[in-house]
Amino acid sequence: MTCPKNQRFSLLVCALLLGATSLPSPAQIALPGASPVSPAGTPAASPKPKKARATKDTKERSARAKADKSSAPGVATIDGRPLMLNGRSGLLQVSGSGKTLQVDKLRLPGESVSDPTQRCIVDIVGEKPIEASSEETPDGLDRYEADVPACPFTFDVLDGAVLVPSQITACVFKAADCQTSPGGLWGPDGASLENDAAAIGKQRTKAENAMARALQAIEERAKDNPDASSLLTDQNAFPGQRDDACRDYVKESVHGFCAASLTEARAALLEARLAGLSSSGAKETEGAKAERKKKKPKAAASAQ
Numbered sequence: 001m002t003c004p005k006n007q008r009f010s011l012l013v014c015a016l017l018l019g020a021t022s023l024p025s026p027a028q029i030a031l032p033g034a035s036p037v038s039p040a041g042t043p044a045a046s047p048k049p050k051k052a053r054a055t056k057d058t059k060e061r062s063a064r065a066k067a068d069k070s071s072a073p074g075v076a077t078i079d080g081r082p083l084m085l086n087g088r089s090g091l092l093q094v095s096g097s098g099k100t101l102q103v104d105k106l107r108l109p110g111e112s113v114s115d116p117t118q119r120c121i122v123d124i125v126g127e128k129p130i131e132a133s134s135e136e137t138p139d140g141l142d143r144y145e146a147d148v149p150a151c152p153f154t155f156d157v158l159d160g161a162v163l164v165p166s167q168i169t170a171c172v173f174k175a176a177d178c179q180t181s182p183g184g185l186w187g188p189d190g191a192s193l194e195n196d197a198a199a200i201g202k203q204r205t206k207a208e209n210a211m212a213r214a215l216q217a218i219e220e221r222a223k224d225n226p227d228a229s230s231l232l233t234d235q236n237a238f239p240g241q242r243d244d245a246c247r248d249y250v251k252e253s254v255h256g257f258c259a260a261s262l263t264e265a266r267a268a269l270l271e272a273r274l275a276g277l278s279s280s281g282a283k284e285t286e287g288a289k290a291e292r293k294k295k296k297p298k299a300a301a302s303a304q
Contacts, residue, residue: 078160080093083187085186086250087251091107092107093106100134101144103148104129108181109121131147132155141268162185162187185262191250193255207267214270215235228277235270
């Protein structure tokens with residue numbers, strides 16, 4: 001830079017300008033969390049894409065689904081455990097896993113054919129273990145059929161219990177002068193459950209919540225679906241049926257095991273029926289679309 005020498009004022013201005021260009025640049029302070037400043041001429045780095053963060057509701061639903069799946073009842077909860085009808089009498093003990101189980105012990109309580117006032121027990125022992133074959137999950141729970149001579153029956157696997165549907169006719173064992181029916185809830189000795197009331201209460205609450213969710217979804221379909229409407233009507237009778245079925249379970253008023261188990265079974269049934277309603281609804285929608293596609297070419301042809 002050059003300045004005219006014959007002008008004092010110009011010299012002063014030039015001196016000031018030269019001094020300003022030689023001053024050091026101020027230091028840059030990086031604030032916490034700020035990105036470092038790139039040197040001049042350096043291309044700016046493209047910002048890193050942020051990872052998608054799951055919402056609180058999504059996390060809760062995922063955790064709930066995992067918990068429900070991990071706590072689903074299975075054969076492991078009854079494998080080798082002695083189960084009693086209404087927690088009182090008889091004995092049912094099964095073992096194994098998968099498609100085929102075996103009934104290791106079976107004692108059926110009943111009454112004498114010749115004198116119904118007399119109680120009797122039929123102890124069924126065979127040369128080979130009695131097989132129980134899988135019938136899949138028609139009502140939402142694992143179901144097996146036990147090929148018991150003179151008294152075949154099916155049972156659904158619950159958490160630490162099995163539920164045998166009511167028999168239309170009694171099983172008669174003439175040689176033992178005894179008639180019996182395995183229908184009812186087979187679970188632990190009722191007297192042994194008194195200290196488990198709190199845990200059983202939580203189990204029932206979980207089943208009640210699952211049942212309520214299924215019912216809410218079924219109600220949404222009941223307006224246009226007679227099957228859904230019928231399910232809601234049946235549900236009105238369930239509390240009374242549960243009370244009647246659990247009246248004879250030993251110490252039921254103390255621990256509530258029977259009510260919790262039957263609520264669990266009901267929730268599974270409703271969820272299975274709901275799945276059926278959803279699949280049938282999807283098929284009807286696909287059928288309606290197919291019909292519309294068929295009608296469109298016909299309408300176009302008639303227009304020509």
